[in-house]
Amino acid sequence: MTEAETEPITAKTRLGQLVRSLPADDWLMIGWVLAIKFLLFVFGAKAVLVLANKRLPNDIEWLRIWSYWDTQHYLDVAKNGYGKAVHLMAYPLYPWLVRAVTWLTHDYYFSALVVSTAALIFAAILLRRLASLDFSGQIAERAVWFFLIFPTAYFLHIGYTESLFLCLAFGAFLAVRKEKWWLGGALGALATMTRANGLALVPAFIVEAIQQWRAVRSWRWHWLWIAAVPLGFCVYLLLNQHVSGHAFGFVDMRREIFRTSPDWPWVGLREAYRNLRRDPSDAEMVGGQELFFALLGLLCAVVSWFKLRPSYATWITVTWLGFTCVTFVQSAPRYTLALFPIFILFGLAAQNRIWNAVITIWSLLFLGLFASLSARGWWAF
């Protein structure tokens, strides 16, 4: 046999090894992520054509319809670094990764899509594996399904931090559940470098450590890796110091831009309720939907304490408080994506086929509605 004849066989074998190295269920998750991304992007383009009566470029440029709102800030930071105070709204890991990938793609926007896609693939696999630790394979699979079709799941596919953050958070949870605390701490630190919500990992991991201590009744030094989680946030504080001369410069920036400040949860919810009196479109978006998703999060937080592991209940509770303890609840439907125990609860509820239908129909119809707004450049959380 010549060398040329053996080469393709080797390549084929390697590919086969790669395919076999992942369980079939993980490949299903990868397939779902890519298929939903494709369908969602095609849907977005069709929505722009039909609802906005706007012509789209014939080449791949039509993918840029999703380049609005926060994506612009992330791309600006990726391109130009932290130059202005407004850039401080962006935590650094996502724009830095986009910048790194741009060395290969030479296009910041497409790099953002690549980072989000890769992160979402890992997030889906990790969520399935995490849920499989406590529940059946079918429930775990359904949890990922509901995660991928959630009404605001389009943020997982576009130039936003959600998929990267959730990938790191799921990885951190899985690592501590598998007692690889150093990995949990490191991924947690990367999560806090991606979004502020990463800090919710600290109490969640402490609760997890307590639960593990109760099981074995002996101290484990590796629990101290929890202290590594805030390191990512420290990087963000250093950036603040560098850009604004003040480590907590982001606090003033947020107050100015978002016109919101910390308060009791009922203050923000009362404000959302008051927004129901605005004109119909605003009443629905900044009133009805904000309220609905905030209440859904609260309900699931309560149920989590009865049905799920305490560390998950801690995560959902702290994350929920993070976006509702403000004077003005904003983007609750998007932030609810981070409350991943919701999807496990959905997976449990969907064992009943009627509830499976209800959650699937609700999720996808509203995903269609919100994605069609976002693709047209409207604010949709």
Added chain:
Amino acid sequence: MAGGLFDRYDVNETSTVVAATRKLLSRVPKDDWLVVAWSFVAKIVLIVFGVVSLHINNNAPLPAHDGLLQIWNRWDSVQYLRLAQSGYSAAGPWKAWFYPLFPWSTRAVAAVTGDYLIAGFIVSAVALAAAAVALRRLLCLDFSREIALRAVWFLLIFPTSYFLHIAYTESLFLAFAIGSIFAARKNIWWMAGGLGALSWMTRANGAVLVPTLAVEAAYQFWKGRRWNWQWLWICAVPLGFGVYLLLNWHVTGNPFTAIHMRKTVSVTSWAWPWTGIREAFRNLHRTPSQAEMVGAQELYFSILGLACVIVSWIKLRPVYAVWATGNWLLFSAVTFIESAPRYTLLIFPLFILFGFVSENRFWNGVITVWSLLFLALFSAVFVHGTWAF
């Protein structure tokens, strides 16, 4: 003391009623209750979705009277409800163009509800529940329970399935048509003929039942090599069309008025299927919105229907293949294809094929996501008041 006796009597009576209800309910298979529940759940979520979509996209409040349902009262629905309320008239532009069974059923229900719009929704709701049950039972004759359930699921979430819930004829027609085929499969041919006649009284597509039932009879003959006089009940199917002709005669003095009207009220006439498909291609050059709705989507669904026709002949019983072929030709063998996405709903063998394909969980996910995303888009366009098939 007396009160105690009375209480005991009351409890006994209640328990008797409960027992009787349970007995009645237990006669219906659980899966039938499941598909009925799905049809109602889909309706409720869709109605809520319609309201939210109207608020956001139109920035408009709900209409004052029957607002929740009124936003779905558009296009043909307006005509059906007008016919239900005022009857057919030679003075109107539509004369007796629309088939009568849906407006007559709506009128009958409105006699109880006092509201024609609510009555239209009730007729569609009951018909859809019946269609879902009939489809599930029909498919259980040939396929597994799971495939049958999934087929019903894909019918209920199809991108144009909002027509099944509102005051349109689709659900009533499907209930009768599927019921007719189911009766034929069960060898209850008098019922197949009767339901077929009702189906042709609901929509012109009822005509396709004649060759469909004839092929089923031929298939049964081929299998058993015995003539069955019951097959002659197929001849009852055109009676529904007979009622339509009589109605035309009564309203306009000519039984064939509606047939002659096709040239004046419709922009389309009979042609080879490729003529209409070529025209849909040309429509891709219109304004972006029109290019998408009367070009691309008409084209996609026509091609989807054609693929279903071809695969049906290979994979399914001939009765389903004939039904798919007849219905596909009815909407595509024209000079200008119009409402193909809506008419594709009637090609129910498509949902059987979806049921097959979705045994693979990946494809189950793909078809579900595609269906519901486009259901969201088309129903948002419809409640907006724009034409959506």
